[in-house]
Amino acid sequence: MPPITVRVHRQNPGESKGRKQQYSVELQPAMTVLDVLHRVLADQDPTLSFRRSCRSAICGSCAMRINGRARLACNTQAAGLAARDGSLLIEPLNNLRVVKDLAVDMSGFWKSLKAVRPALIERKTEVPKTFYAIPGKEFHPLSIVQDCIMCSACLSDCTVREVNPEYLGPAALAKAFRFIGDPRDGATRSRLELYSKPNGMWDCDSCLMCNEVCPMGVKPLDAILRMREAALDHGLAQGPGPKHTLAFYDTVVRTGKVNEASTALRSLGVKLVTHPGNLAVAGRAVLRGKQPRLRHRKLRGHDQIQRLIRHVHATRRGRTE
Amino acid sequence: MTVKRDVVVVGAGLAGMRAALEAKARGAQVAVLSKVHPVRSHSGAAQGGINAAIKPEDKWENHWFDVVKGSDYLCDQDAAEILCKEAAENIYELDRMGCLWTRDEHGNIAQRPFGGQGYARTCYIADMTGHFIQHTLYEQMIKNDIEVFEEWFATSLVTANGRCTGVVALSILEGRLEYFQAKATLLATGGYARAYRTTSNAIANSGDGVAMAFRAGAPLEDMEFMQFHPTGLYGIGILVTEGARGEGAYLLNDQGERFMKRYAPEKMELAPRDITSRAIQTEIDEGRGIAGKPCVHLDLRHLGEKKIMERLPQITSLARSFLGVDPVKAPIPIQPTAHYSMGGIACDVDGQTPMPGLFAAGECACVSVHGANRLGGNSLLETVVYGRRAGRAIAAYAKKAPVADGGQEALAKEEARILELLARKEGERTSNLRGELGDVMTGKVGIFRTGADIAAAIQKVVELRKRYSRVLVGNGERVFNVALIEALELGSMLDIALCIATGALARTESRGAHSRRDHPQRDDANWLKHTIYHRHGEEVALSHAPVRITKFPPQERKY
Numbered sequence A: 001m002p003p004i005t006v007r008v009h010r011q012n013p014g015e016s017k018g019r020k021q022q023y024s025v026e027l028q029p030a031m032t033v034l035d036v037l038h039r040v041l042a043d044q045d046p047t048l049s050f051r052r053s054c055r056s057a058i059c060g061s062c063a064m065r066i067n068g069r070a071r072l073a074c075n076t077q078a079a080g081l082a083a084r085d086g087s088l089l090i091e092p093l094n095n096l097r098v099v100k101d102l103a104v105d106m107s108g109f110w111k112s113l114k115a116v117r118p119a120l121i122e123r124k125t126e127v128p129k130t131f132y133a134i135p136g137k138e139f140h141p142l143s144i145v146q147d148c149i150m151c152s153a154c155l156s157d158c159t160v161r162e163v164n165p166e167y168l169g170p171a172a173l174a175k176a177f178r179f180i181g182d183p184r185d186g187a188t189r190s191r192l193e194l195y196s197k198p199n200g201m202w203d204c205d206s207c208l209m210c211n212e213v214c215p216m217g218v219k220p221l222d223a224i225l226r227m228r229e230a231a232l233d234h235g236l237a238q239g240p241g242p243k244h245t246l247a248f249y250d251t252v253v254r255t256g257k258v259n260e261a262s263t264a265l266r267s268l269g270v271k272l273v274t275h276p277g278n279l280a281v282a283g284r285a286v287l288r289g290k291q292p293r294l295r296h297r298k299l300r301g302h303d304q305i306q307r308l309i310r311h312v313h314a315t316r317r318g319r320t321e
Numbered sequence B: 001m002t003v004k005r006d007v008v009v010v011g012a013g014l015a016g017m018r019a020a021l022e023a024k025a026r027g028a029q030v031a032v033l034s035k036v037h038p039v040r041s042h043s044g045a046a047q048g049g050i051n052a053a054i055k056p057e058d059k060w061e062n063h064w065f066d067v068v069k070g071s072d073y074l075c076d077q078d079a080a081e082i083l084c085k086e087a088a089e090n091i092y093e094l095d096r097m098g099c100l101w102t103r104d105e106h107g108n109i110a111q112r113p114f115g116g117q118g119y120a121r122t123c124y125i126a127d128m129t130g131h132f133i134q135h136t137l138y139e140q141m142i143k144n145d146i147e148v149f150e151e152w153f154a155t156s157l158v159t160a161n162g163r164c165t166g167v168v169a170l171s172i173l174e175g176r177l178e179y180f181q182a183k184a185t186l187l188a189t190g191g192y193a194r195a196y197r198t199t200s201n202a203i204a205n206s207g208d209g210v211a212m213a214f215r216a217g218a219p220l221e222d223m224e225f226m227q228f229h230p231t232g233l234y235g236i237g238i239l240v241t242e243g244a245r246g247e248g249a250y251l252l253n254d255q256g257e258r259f260m261k262r263y264a265p266e267k268m269e270l271a272p273r274d275i276t277s278r279a280i281q282t283e284i285d286e287g288r289g290i291a292g293k294p295c296v297h298l299d300l301r302h303l304g305e306k307k308i309m310e311r312l313p314q315i316t317s318l319a320r321s322f323l324g325v326d327p328v329k330a331p332i333p334i335q336p337t338a339h340y341s342m343g344g345i346a347c348d349v350d351g352q353t354p355m356p357g358l359f360a361a362g363e364c365a366c367v368s369v370h371g372a373n374r375l376g377g378n379s380l381l382e383t384v385v386y387g388r389r390a391g392r393a394i395a396a397y398a399k400k401a402p403v404a405d406g407g408q409e410a411l412a413k414e415e416a417r418i419l420e421l422l423a424r425k426e427g428e429r430t431s432n433l434r435g436e437l438g439d440v441m442t443g444k445v446g447i448f449r450t451g452a453d454i455a456a457a458i459q460k461v462v463e464l465r466k467r468y469s470r471v472l473v474g475n476g477e478r479v480f481n482v483a484l485i486e487a488l489e490l491g492s493m494l495d496i497a498l499c500i501a502t503g504a505l506a507r508t509e510s511r512g513a514h515s516r517r518d519h520p521q522r523d524d525a526n527w528l529k530h531t532i533y534h535r536h537g538e539e540v541a542l543s544h545a546p547v548r549i550t551k552f553p554p555q556e557r558k559y
Helices: A033-044 A078-085 A107-115 A136-146 A153-157 A159-163 A170-180 A188-195 A209-213 A220-233 A240-255 A260-268 A276-287 A302-320 B014-025 B060-070 B077-085 B087-097 B129-143 B208-216 B273-285 B305-311 B313-323 B379-400 B408-423 B430-444 B451-468 B482-506
Strands: A003-010 A019-026 A063-066 A069-072 A088-091 A098-100 B002-010 B030-034 B147-150 B152-160 B163-171 B177-187 B226-233 B250-252 B296-299 B332-341 B344-346 B358-360 B529-536 B539-546
Touching: A003 A033, A019 A033, A033 A078, A033 A088, A033 B430, A063 A153, A069 A153, A069 A209, A078 A088, A107 A153, A107 A170, A136 A170, A136 A220, A136 B129, A153 A170, A153 A209, A170 A188, A170 A220, A188 A220, A209 A220, A220 A240, A240 A260, A240 A302, B002 B014, B002 B163, B002 B379, B014 B030, B014 B129, B014 B177, B014 B379, B030 B152, B030 B177, B060 B077, B060 B087, B077 B087, B077 B379, B087 B129, B087 B379, B129 B379, B152 B177, B152 B208, B152 B408, B152 B482, B163 B408, B177 B208, B177 B379, B177 B408, B208 B344, B208 B358, B208 B482, B208 B529, B226 B273, B226 B313, B250 B273, B273 B296, B273 B332, B305 B313, B313 B332, B344 B358, B358 B379, B408 B482, B430 B451, B430 B482, B451 B482, B482 B529, B482 B539
Parallel strands: A003 A088, B002 B030, B002 B177, B030 B147, B177 B358
Antiparallel strands: A003 A019, A063 A069, A063 A088, B152 B163, B163 B177, B226 B332, B250 B296, B296 B332, B529 B539
16 A cells, blocks of 8 residues: 555644654555554654554544544545545644644543542442342433543534633533433432532533544434523523524424524523624624514414424323433 | 652552542542553453342342352352342442443343352342443542542552552553652452463453562462453453353353253253363363364354344453454354462452552452452452552551651652663563563473473573563653563563462462362362462462352252
8 A cells, every 4th residue: 555644733832832743654454543553653753653452443542533534543444535635634632732643631621520520420329239220211211421531622623612712611511411310310400400500510612522533422412402401491481592492493383484583582582682792693693684583473384393293292201201 | 759648559450440439538648550451451341241239039148148159168268258248238328329220021131140149149230230331430530639640650559668559550551650648558459360371361461460469578478369250252261241141141062962951960060160072172172172172152043133133242342352253143262261260369358468559459459258269250259349448548548547658769769660670771572571481380380280391381481580670672662662561561461470379389289260180079178278479589389268158068069
């Protein structure tokens, strides 16, 4: 196989910006991106820094940005990507500080994880002497989330974390959901209150990047949405997030489509007009002819949408029972 | 600078975390050091499950017998007894901590059959059992506010008058060395199958703790017994769980024959690992590998897509992404792979080594519960049972032990050693030496061994150790120096390889995972005993210790 070009992000401790260093690596069949990095380290450049350990996509060490998105180096085949894009571009994860080259400071990730109180809080009563007899299907959604290997790929590519470093991020919130759904946990309500706070689950803008890049199929966004449902079921409807969801839902139920004006008003209340940033957005929308219509008409075929909504409710009941 | 704690735990896999939790619960001031973050530890790669007799019709005594027989009668029966007797309560405890055991429709903890056992007693979570237990214990570490020094690489033990007083460790992120002074030091650093070329082990599994203990003068035990897992992904070596065969998968040779019927007619694919690996290697050696290649097939197809995806999702995804093989539609090419270190640091049933102040638990320890061959599902069990026991022991020890002093000269010595490595301008690359080591260990101290091969391997390892004295790191940077860590790890593996080969040459019999073509029989008259390894300068000296036989007299081992 012909050699491929590999461009690697290099950055020394204390430097605020990195540079790309180019290597040429001869590909062997079935070579992974991690194999490529090891070849560079062994044959060309012993000063390269990166994390890795298990080589089998379970330890979560080697997440990095490969050709523009977060992936695990150990289970990414080099040949396919190099053929598609002409070369490999290997960069450190986003949204975390670079320690050296491809190694990032993970402390921001662990801090968010610890903030969700990520351990079972035992019920005060009913603790069995042996084990909890809980049918397996109740654990199923939790197991999907617990597959998380904490590689931080999702946090790297999270578009909310990028603008708000305080946002807990997909992995921590997925971990949070693991306890919400657990019948052994004795603190569901106080957890939902905690996760409903600013920088929590309502800050997610559902861009789907976390579901997209997760190497384990955890689907953090799905966990976040389920947790929002749980919060509303517990009557935790304060704050712009839940209000927005409820207002959105109401207008769709009533008219078949979202009423942007009333949804915004109900989400933000008086802040819609008192917050200067919002006024500026509204002004720009008007100038470009994109202001929401004030007269909101019922959509034709609205009864079919209502039927859909009823169906979703019925499925949800089936799921939780 | 010195960090002073009652107890220091080196390694944060299952054994280390379980021990740290126990020691803190018992009032000790605990620090955990780990060269990788706790959730990155290799315990998380354990797939298939953890054994415990928890059904009314299954008795822990049956499990005990299976362990003793599986060990080819080399385990200490009192240690195996504790393992099996305390198994159930450890499983239940993990459940109350939040472990998401796979359950049946009644809510009971599900169990699957595993090799070499008379009952389906392996508890599991799909094929990610180690991962789930590891994350459950890490949750408890956070909840109990255990102090963890993440990404600190322990470089040596510190001793004073024959007593262990702590470790010197290097911060990978910052590049500085510290002396961690402790009344009790627990090594829980895992196995050392990385000394082999084809291995299921993580890059981190270089046996640093075992090598460190050996250099400091603590004896090692039964190092010649290296387990080869029958089913590693062909060409890569990473693990395909025994749970696949537990769920009913077949092993097939090039002729499509279920060849295990010729090796273990009763247990078939669920024979113990030593026997199954030898069977696969024999098929390959006799020309029945797939298309003449050194591999056979693991066939899951008849299990059906639903069962495969529910019970074996991880290996399915590994086969797809590493070999481009979809186990739902095609058999997986597999080969035996160096997997588990039965030997390790000699210690008693509380993890205490003969060196005062030094304890060991988990794969780096040799209690010995596995003897000459470990049964699948017992390694995770050992980590929690003996991790908990060691945690209790170090807390108790720290209460009565005097405060250690000194150690500054050890720190200075390590600093000088690291500086010398960083400054060296020429020498031989780590990767060359490591490659040659892996080749000779897999080639000559592998599944089948002969005296001549092992002697040649010893000669080679001695040569590699000489060349290692001028190993080139080639990177003078202190922060996140991967090349430096690799060089230090190679030093551990070279010491361990010398021990493995020396013990393997001396043991002129075949027992469990140690199979000598020139001595094909088990020889209880001369070799029903443990090998003990001592350091004599640069040499390895051997002595022996009796096997503790408390209940089951040795018999011929048939499956």
